[in-house]
Structure formats: structure tokens, C-alpha cells
Amino acid sequence: MRVILKTRPRAKPKIPIEAETIIPQNFLRKNDVRVYEGNKERKLEDLFYITIEGPAVSPDQVEVILTGDTGVIKRVGEYMNAGRIIVEGDIGMHCGNFMSAGEIIIRGNADSWLGREMRGGVIRCEGNAAHYCAAGYRGEKRGMRGGTVEVLGNAGDFAAEYLCGGDVLIHGNCGDLPAVEMRGGTLTIGGDCHRPCGNMTGGTCRIFGAAHQFLPTFRKNGSEEMEYAGKQHRMAVYRGDVANRGKGTVLIRT
Amino acid sequence: MTGLLVKNAYVIDPLSGVNGEIMDIAVRDGKIVEDVRSGAVVIDAGGCLTLPGGIDSHSHVCGTKVNFGRYMSPEDMRAGRTARKGAMHVTSGYSVPTTFGNSYRYSAMGYTTVLEGAMAPLEARHTHEEFTATPHQDMLANTLFDGNWSIMEAVRDKDMKRAAAVVAWTLAAVKGFAIKLTNPGGTEAWGWGEDVHSIRDEVPHFGVTPAEIIETMIQANELLNLPHSVHIHCNNLGVPGNYQTTLDTINLAPDLNKDRQSLYLTHVQFHSYGGSTWQDICSKSEDIARAVNARPQVAIDMGQIMFGRTTTMTADGPMEWKLYMLHHNKWSNHDVELETGSGIIPVYYGRKSLVNCVMWAIGLELALLTENPWQCMLATDNPNGAPFVKYPEIIALLMSRKLREYEMKVIDPRTEHFVPLFAIDRELDWYEIAVMTRAAQAKALGITRIGKGHLAPGAEADIAIYPLKPDELDPTVDYQQVMAGFAKTRYTIKRGRVVARDGEVIVEGANSTIWSRSDVPPEYDLNQDPEFVKKFEQYYTVRMRNYPVQDVYLPRGLCIRTEASL
Numbered sequence: 001m002r003v004i005l006k007t008r009p010r011a012k013p014k015i016p017i018e019a020e021t022i023i024p025q026n027f028l029r030k031n032d033v034r035v036y037e038g039n040k041e042r043k044l045e046d047l048f049y050i051t052i053e054g055p056a057v058s059p060d061q062v063e064v065i066l067t068g069d070t071g072v073i074k075r076v077g078e079y080m081n082a083g084r085i086i087v088e089g090d091i092g093m094h095c096g097n098f099m100s101a102g103e104i105i106i107r108g109n110a111d112s113w114l115g116r117e118m119r120g121g122v123i124r125c126e127g128n129a130a131h132y133c134a135a136g137y138r139g140e141k142r143g144m145r146g147g148t149v150e151v152l153g154n155a156g157d158f159a160a161e162y163l164c165g166g167d168v169l170i171h172g173n174c175g176d177l178p179a180v181e182m183r184g185g186t187l188t189i190g191g192d193c194h195r196p197c198g199n200m201t202g203g204t205c206r207i208f209g210a211a212h213q214f215l216p217t218f219r220k221n222g223s224e225e226m227e228y229a230g231k232q233h234r235m236a237v238y239r240g241d242v243a244n245r246g247k248g249t250v251l252i253r254t
Numbered sequence: 255m256t257g258l259l260v261k262n263a264y265v266i267d268p269l270s271g272v273n274g275e276i277m278d279i280a281v282r283d284g285k286i287v288e289d290v291r292s293g294a295v296v297i298d299a300g301g302c303l304t305l306p307g308g309i310d311s312h313s314h315v316c317g318t319k320v321n322f323g324r325y326m327s328p329e330d331m332r333a334g335r336t337a338r339k340g341a342m343h344v345t346s347g348y349s350v351p352t353t354f355g356n357s358y359r360y361s362a363m364g365y366t367t368v369l370e371g372a373m374a375p376l377e378a379r380h381t382h383e384e385f386t387a388t389p390h391q392d393m394l395a396n397t398l399f400d401g402n403w404s405i406m407e408a409v410r411d412k413d414m415k416r417a418a419a420v421v422a423w424t425l426a427a428v429k430g431f432a433i434k435l436t437n438p439g440g441t442e443a444w445g446w447g448e449d450v451h452s453i454r455d456e457v458p459h460f461g462v463t464p465a466e467i468i469e470t471m472i473q474a475n476e477l478l479n480l481p482h483s484v485h486i487h488c489n490n491l492g493v494p495g496n497y498q499t500t501l502d503t504i505n506l507a508p509d510l511n512k513d514r515q516s517l518y519l520t521h522v523q524f525h526s527y528g529g530s531t532w533q534d535i536c537s538k539s540e541d542i543a544r545a546v547n548a549r550p551q552v553a554i555d556m557g558q559i560m561f562g563r564t565t566t567m568t569a570d571g572p573m574e575w576k577l578y579m580l581h582h583n584k585w586s587n588h589d590v591e592l593e594t595g596s597g598i599i600p601v602y603y604g605r606k607s608l609v610n611c612v613m614w615a616i617g618l619e620l621a622l623l624t625e626n627p628w629q630c631m632l633a634t635d636n637p638n639g640a641p642f643v644k645y646p647e648i649i650a651l652l653m654s655r656k657l658r659e660y661e662m663k664v665i666d667p668r669t670e671h672f673v674p675l676f677a678i679d680r681e682l683d684w685y686e687i688a689v690m691t692r693a694a695q696a697k698a699l700g701i702t703r704i705g706k707g708h709l710a711p712g713a714e715a716d717i718a719i720y721p722l723k724p725d726e727l728d729p730t731v732d733y734q735q736v737m738a739g740f741a742k743t744r745y746t747i748k749r750g751r752v753v754a755r756d757g758e759v760i761v762e763g764a765n766s767t768i769w770s771r772s773d774v775p776p777e778y779d780l781n782q783d784p785e786f787v788k789k790f791e792q793y794y795t796v797r798m799r800n801y802p803v804q805d806v807y808l809p810r811g812l813c814i815r816t817e818a819s820l
Contacts, residue, residue: 139328141583 001056003027005048007068010037016092017047020075024062024083024102027052059083060102066091071111077104080121093130096123097137099147112156118166120147128153128172136162142183144168160187163203171229179205182248190229200241200248207252208233217243218250226251257282257290258750260297260717263304264724266685268693269708273685274724276301281715284749288711297752299719302744305688306707307366307716309695312485312520312555313636314567315356316370316384316393318377319596322586323350323565323637327600330565342759349564349600349637353387359643361390362757364718364743367706369394369699371485371520371635372436372569374590375402376796378428382767382807389763390746390753392706392812394699396485397430398569398594399471401442403793404786406460409470415820418474419778422771422818423786425480427802429769429811432482432699433475436569437489438467441595444587449572450489453502464489468506472517476510478772479816481700483511483553485518488525491573497538500525501545509551514700521557521635523617532609537616537673543623546630553698554624555631558617558648559610560640563602568638571595592793603640608672611665615673621652622680627689628697645691646740652682652690653729653736684724701768704814715750718743766810774818 005022018036021044026033033044044050048068056062059082066073071090080099087095090108097116104115109127115134123134133155136143143162154172164183173191180198182205189196192209197218208228218240226235235251258281265272265279280290314320324331324347333348334355345355360368368388373381373395385393399405399421408417421433439457440450448458453465468486475484488503490496500522507517519525528538546554568574571587574597578585586598603610617639624630632649636642651657662669662676670676682690696707705713722739729736742757753761780786790798805811 137329137332139326139330139584 001027001061002053002063002065004051004053004065004067005044006051007070008047008049010047013069014072017073018075019073020078022064022066022073022076022085023078023080024064024085025059025081027062027064028056028059071108077102080104090127096121099123109153110151114151115144115147115149118144118147118149120166122147123149125149125151125153129155129159129170131156131158131175132161133159133170134163134168135160144185154191160185163187173209179203188228197248197250198241199244200246200250201244202248204249204251206235207250209253211252214252215241217241217246223254224251257287257294258297258715258747259290259294260299260304260719260747262301263299263719264301265304265709266688267306267709268685268689269306269696269702270710272709279304279709279717281747281750284715284751285705286709286711286713286715297719297745299744301723301725303684303720303722303724303739305364305718305720306692306696306709306713307718307746307748308360308364309367309369309692309699309701309707310360310365310633310636310642311369311518311631311695311699312371312633313368313642314371314638315368315636316353316388317373317381319372319567319569319588319598320350321380321384322588323567323598324352326584326586326598327565330600339758340760341762349641350567353384354389357388357390357763358754358759361746361748361754361759362742363643363645363740364720364746365391366716366718366746366748367392367394367701369396369431371396372398372434372596373428373430374398374569374594374596375424375428375430376590376593376801378430378803379807382429382803385765385767386807386809389765390748390759392766392768394431394701394768395429396432396434397425397428398434398436399424400435400438400440400467400569401445401594403592404789405467405471406442406457406462409462409466410460414470414473415477415778417470418477418818418820419774419780419783421471421474422478422774422778423780425769426771429767429803429808431768431770432480432485433471434485434487434569435468435471436487436594437491437573438464438486440464440489441569441571444572444575444595445589452499453489453506465502465506468503468517472506472508472510476516477820478774478818480770480772481703481814481816482698482770483515483518485520487520487568487570491524491568491570492527492576494527494529494531494535497526497528497541500542504542504545504549504552507549507552509549511551514698515553515629516551517553518698519552519554521633521638522554522620523557523559523613523639524635526616526620535609535612535672537612537619537675539616539619539623540674543620547625550626550629553629553631553694554620555633555635556617556621556648557633557635558621558639559603559613560634560644560647561603561605561610561614562640563600564637564640565598565600566638567596567598569594569596571597573597574599577601591795605665608666608668611669612672614665615669615675618648618651618658619673619675619678621682621690622675622678627682627686628694630690631694631698632687632690643741646737649687649691649740650729650733650737653687654731654733655679655681656730657733681730684729701814704768704812715747717745717747719745719747764810766812767808768812768814769808770814770816772816772818774820778818778820
């Protein structure tokens with residue numbers, strides 16, 4: 001089953017749409033899906049042209065396609081546990097947080113909080129991701145716990161903060177403080193970043209660009225060869241953060 | 255006000271000696287009366303279990319430390335969100351919900367009176383403001399005296415009457431209800447980075463021992479004829495082997511009051527550990543229960559823990575530090591000048607943790623081994639052991655051996671070697687549950703005199719009607735129904751008004767704050783005492799005239815006045 005949601009023109013197009021109900025399983029039956037426009041509750045058809053093609057018997061077979069002015073839609077795919085969402089443009093904040101299975105593909109850029117505290121599944125963002133990509137919510141001890149987040153462009157500050165499981169791949173640059181408070185899982189940064197891995201207690205972070213202002217609380221521990229994007233790189237290995245009994249590993253291209 | 259008539263109610267009212275009679279309850283002007291004229295609103299209870307409104311005798315729902323728990327746990331606020339609906343405000347939070355969240359959830363469970371377990375006198379205004387925003391329960395505040403310097407000086411000088419005068423002045427100033435001692439001496443010692451480890455240890459810098467503080471305060475409490483007894487959180491909370499301290503404390507309690515206990519020990523589960531380290535921790539609930547059974551002058555509450563996440567908060571600063579050393583998560587410690595301290599830590603109690611399983615068993619054992627239900631009250635020390643929304647589960651566990659055996663299979667299998675729980679056959683009945691959730695509390699707090707905890711004519715019309723038919727239900731097997739029934743009342747009636755129906759609050763609340771005031775002779779009035787005034791102005795960062803809580807903070811204050819026998 002394919003559900004195509006195209007945004008209707010709105011009088012005030014900047015008002016964000018809160019759409020945590022846009023997850024594949026909600027389209028399986030003729031559920032009355034409602035979303036919020038600002039603080040007003042709306043029917044889905046008031047905001048979107050809806051086209052449904054084909055049948056489905058389980059949420060795995062449901063594919064939701066969002067097109068149009070999608071950059072103001074927040075919380076798409078929250079608590080998603082099956083199926084696939086394809087966003088043909090940009091996506092708003094909190095996309096795919098707490099998702100446990102399924103797939104989200106974003107053709108454009110993602111706003112902040114992409115895949116935050118995700119438990120499983122795959123998110124692929126073909127543009128850039130803003131701050132707090134694949135991180136944890138404030139106050140929570142553990143952030144992302146499983147699954148994969150791949151960003152083909154750059155990511156903002158605090159990428160993979162509190163990461164404790166799963167894989168995060170950022171092919172471009174990261175902003176300030178990626179992988180701080182990291183406890184597990186792996187983070188791969190294809191480009192440059194600033195001050196990575198502060199207070200890290202576990203997991204592996206690989207940086208194939210330059211790590212600016214790398215913290216002095218990491219202990220050098222040899223080097224190794226590693227392949228990334230079809231090339232061999234010589235990586236310096238660090239253990240830390242020793243300021244917090246750290247048992248994490250950081251690999252930085254030499 | 256038109257009357258209200260509850261018909262066909264299966265009433266259990268232990269304080270009036272009613273056990274399972276089908277009867278009608280008439281209400282007029284917020285009080286229970288003999289009968290009402292025709293034209294009254296009629297509620298047909300249809301044989302459902304009808305009890306006096308629930309009373310929680312130890313809970314942390316209002317005040318500065320609860321609020322600190324709220325803002326250090328943004329992740330907790332994500333849980334339990336409800337939208338505005340009718341008369342209900344927006345709520346959020348699970349272990350430390352918003353004040354309205356607390357109020358609605360208590361109301362849904364039929365609770366109409368809640369005692370805040372620890373109010374720092376200096377921060378009383380905040381507590382009273384939050385009481386006003388907890389609109390569906392009458393609130394009482396236990397006032398902390400464990401590290402009060404004036405009290406410590408009086409204890410050192412062995413001047414019991416002076417201690418009584420300080421208590422009387424402070425309770426009147428901060429509109430508190432009773433005396434709370436949290437880790438007496440230890441919290442203040444923590445201000446110097448130290449702690450006490452038994453009731454005979456001297457508190458550094460003060461020259462007194464916890465035992466002397468406890469004994470003096472019990473005597474002072476009776477001199478003031480306060481409604482409640484001294485309410486104590488013993489020393490050494492959560493330390494393996496601390497049951498000896500608890501037994502010593504129980505042994506200190508004299509029998510001074512014929513109407514109620516002389517010493518109330520709270521969350522005793524946290525104080526009943528044997529062994530010497532976390533590896534060999536075991537249950538000493540049998541020793542504690544034996545001591546309680548032998549002494550009618552003490553009452554306890556369970557302090558049951560339930561598995562899941564919650565937030566611990568207590569005035570016991572050193573204990574929270576020890577807990578931080580175990581968890582290495584975020585934590586907070588706080589000192590209240592000249593009075594007390596506090597600490598807050600989020601925790602997770604897991605079925606995989608042997609220590610947590612032993613703790614879980616101890617709470618239940620205390621309730622099952624204490625022969626007289628009037629001496630052991632049901633409480634989780636909300637939210638320290640578990641949020642109060644878990645009470646229905648605890649009730650089901652106490653009523654059904656089958657459920658306990660079912661739980662045994664899912665907890666750490668080693669647990670049974672450390673606890674006697676699974677050898678206990680006792681299953682509590684409806685009457686005992688009614689005692690442990692309202693009647694015993696009313697008696698222990700001394701608020702039966704203002705019509706709380708019973709349904710005799712003249713009492714406050716606080717009534718909870720649960721969708722449970724004791725005639726048709728076997729709680730030992732149908733524990734699921736018991737849980738569901740106690741979680742949502744059919745009707746919660748507060749002061750003659752239906753406030754909640756089927757778990758949803760339907761009106762704006764109008765609670766009162768109950769406080770006590772003991773009238774002392776002029777020579778014991780500390781406002782006129784030059785030495786007290788001088789010290790107050792010298793040590794406190796606030797002026798003495800600014801210290802008392804103004805009446806504006808208690809829009810519906812209800813004062814219990816007593817005459818001190820000084």
C-alpha cells in the first residue's frame with residue numbers, strides 16, 4: 001500500500017504541523033488520523049491531498065510518501081515500528097524519534113532532533129541534518145539505543161549525544177561537540193568536527209576528517225589501518241574520556 | 255446545598271465498626287447525616303465497595319524538593335501527559351507529576367487527604383502554594399525538626415519544655431501539622447560532611463545523640479498535645495544491617511497516649527535490612543514486625559517499593575549521596591540553613607536486581623507480618639518506593655498469595671533465599687485493606703476528631719465508591735479486578751460533592767490545609783523570648799518577622815488547636 005500525502009496550500013504556511021500520527025500503521029485501517037496545525041486539531045485531509053494506492057495487510061507493507069512543503073511538519077514517524085516513510089523534501093524537527101523499526105528516507109534536509117532516542121530501524125537523510133541528530137532528550141541517561149542513522153550531508157552541533165547503541169554515519173562535517181556523553185554504539189564522521197567525545201564512557205567514534213580542539217583527556221593507544229569510502233586510512237587510536245573513567249575509543253585520521 | 259444520598263453501598267468503615275453492611279449514606283452540607291429530605295441527589299452504589307475517602311499518611315507531593323525533582327527530570331515529564339479536559343488541567347509527569355497530576359490521580363483512586371511527608375520550615379511558603387494547587391485533597395504538612403539548631407540546643411540542655419516551645423512556635427509560624435524527624439542529627443551532621451551511624455552516635459558539633467533528640471521530641475510532642483505523634487524516618491536508611499538501628503528506635507518509644515501511637519516510623523521497608531554489604535543484604539522484617547507487634551505504642555508504614563522507574567527524594571542528604579555513589583547518575587543535595595537538608599536522585603528498581611527484589615519483598619512482609627493492621631499502613635513513601643499510582647497493585651499483592659507466587663517467578667530467582675515472603679500464607683481481606691489505607695491513617699494522624707477516616711454522622715463526607723463487589727469477587731484469585739477496581743473509583747466524593755467519576759475529575763477542587771497550633775503559656779511564647787529572638791536575628795538570613803507564613807498562603811486553612819500542658 002502506498003499513501004501519498006501532498007501538502008495543500010495554506011493561508012499561513014509557516015505555522016508548523018505536529019504530525020506524530022503520520023506513521024505507517026495508522027494508515028493500515030481507515031483510521032481517523034488527526035494532526036495539529038499550531039494549537040488547532042485538524043483532520044489529515046484538511047492539510048493534505050491524500051492518495052492511497054493498493055492494499056496492505058500489515059504495517060510493513062505500508063509506504064507513506066510526503067511531498068510538497070514538508071519542512072514545517074514535525075514529529076513524523078515518532079514511535080514508528082514498521083513500514084516506510086519517504087519524504088520528498090525537507091522535514092521538520094523530531095523526525096523519527098523513539099522509532100523502533102521501519103525506514104525513513106529524507107530526500108532533503110532534516111531539522112533538529114532527527115532520530116532522537118531511536119531504538120531501531122533505519123533513517124537515511126540525503127541532505128544535511130541540524131542539531132542534536134541521533135541524540136538523547138534532555139535529562140535522559142541514554143540516547144539512541146539501536147538502529148542506523150545515515151546523513152549524507154553535514155550535521156549540526158551535539159550529533160549523537162548520549163549515543164548508547166546502534167550506528168550513526170555522518171558523511172559530511174559535524175558541528176561542535178559530537179558524541180559527547182557517548183556510552184556505546186558507533187559514530188562515523190566523514191568530515192571535520194569540533195571538540196568530539198567529551199565525557200565519553202563507551203562506544204567507538206571514528207573521525208575521517210580533522211578533529212579540531214580535541215580534548216586533552218584522551219590517552220593515545222597506538223594506531224590502525226581502516227577503510228572508509230573505498231580508501232585506506234591510517235587512524236590514531238585514543239582511549240577515554242579518562243576524566244570520567246572512560247572506556248570509549250576514538251579513532252582519528254592521521 | 256442539596257443533600258446527597260448514596261444507596262445500596264457495601265460499606266466498610268472500621269472506625270465506626272462497620273464491616274460489610276449494605277446501607278445508605280446521607281450527606282448534607284459536606285457532612286454525613288442521619289438522613290436527608292427527599293429531593294436529594296441519589297447515587298446508587300449497587301452493592302459496590304464503599305469506603306471513607308483514602309488518606310495517605312506519608313507522601314511527597316508538594317514543596318521545594320518535589321519541585322526540584324520536577325526540574326531535574328525533564329524526561330519524567332514526557333510520561334503521563336494528559337490534555338485539558340472539562341475541569342481538568344493539563345498534566346504531565348510520572349514519578350514527580352505536576353500538582354494537578356498528583357491531585358487528579360489521587361482523586362481517581364479515591365484519596366481525599368494527603369500528608370506531605372517533609373516540609374522544611376524555611377521553605378514552607380512554597381509547600382503551601384503547591385497545596386493550594388493540589389485542589390482535591392486536604393493537605394497536611396509534616397514539619398522537619400531533625401536538625402533544628404534551637405531544638406538541638408534544648409536537647410543538649412535537657413530542656414524538654416524549651417524544645418516544646420520551639421516546636422509550638424515553629425508549627426504556628428509555618429502552619430505545619432506535626433513533627434517530622436528525618437535521620438535525626440544525621441542530616442545536620444551532613445552539613446559538615448559527616449553522618450551518624452547509630453542512635454547512640456554523637457552528632458558532631460552539637461553534643462547530642464539521635465536517641466536524645468527522639469526521646470525529647472516524643473515528650474515535647476505529648477506536652478503540646480499535638481494530634482499526631484512524632485513521625486520519624488530512622489537513621490541509617492538503606493544501609494545493610496540497619497534493622498538494629500530501627501529496633502533501637504522502636505525500643506525508645508514510651509506509651510504516652512491512649513488514643514494513638516507515640517511514635518510513627520515511616521517507610522520501614524528501607525530500614526529493615528540485614529547483612530553487612532549489598533552482596534549479603536537480607537530481610538529482617540520478621541524482627542521488626544515482632545517488635546511492632548509487641549509494642550502497640552508504635553505505628554509504621556510499609557514504604558513498599560515497586561519495580562519501575564521513580565525518583566527518590568528525602569530530607570536525608572547523606573543517604574542520597576550514598577545512592578549517587580551507586581548510580582552515578584544526576585543527583586542533588588541541598589542544605590536548609592539551621593534546619594535540615596535534602597537530596598534527590600532518579601532511580602530504577604529492576605526485577606533483575608537482587609537487592610531491589612529483596613527490598614520489594616520486605617515491604618510486603620512488613621504488612622503481612624504485622625498482626626494488627628492498625629499498626630502498619632499502606633504507603634510507598636511516594637515517590638521514593640514507587641509513585642502512588644501503584645497502590646492498587648500493592649493491595650492486590652497483599653490480598654492474593656497467588657499473585658505473589660506469580661511475581662516470584664519473574665523476579666531474581668535467588669530472592670527466596672534472602673526473604674521469608676514466599677512462606678507467608680496470610681492474605682489480607684477487604685476490612686484490613688480498608689484499615690491500612692484510611693482508618694489507621696486517620697487514627698494515627700489524630701484527625702478523626704475533625705471527621706476524617708470514618709462515615710459516622712458528623713464526619714466529613716469524603717467517600718470513595720469502588721467498582722468492586724466484595725460479595726461476588728474473590729480477591730485471592732481475581733487480583734486483576736482488584737487492581738483495576740482500586741485504580742479507578744466509580745465515584746469519589748469530597749466534602750459531599752462528587753469530584754471524580756470513573757477516574758475522571760469533573761469539578762474544580764477546593765481543598766483545605768490542615769495545620770495544628772498548640773497554645774502555650776506566655777512564658778513559653780518564643781516571640782517574647784529575648785534569647786530566641788537574638789539568635790534568630792543573628793543566625794538566619796531572614797528576619798524573624800518575615801519568617802512566619804502569612805494567612806494568604808492558606809486560603810482555606812483549617813487549624814486544629816490544642817492546649818499545651820506546659
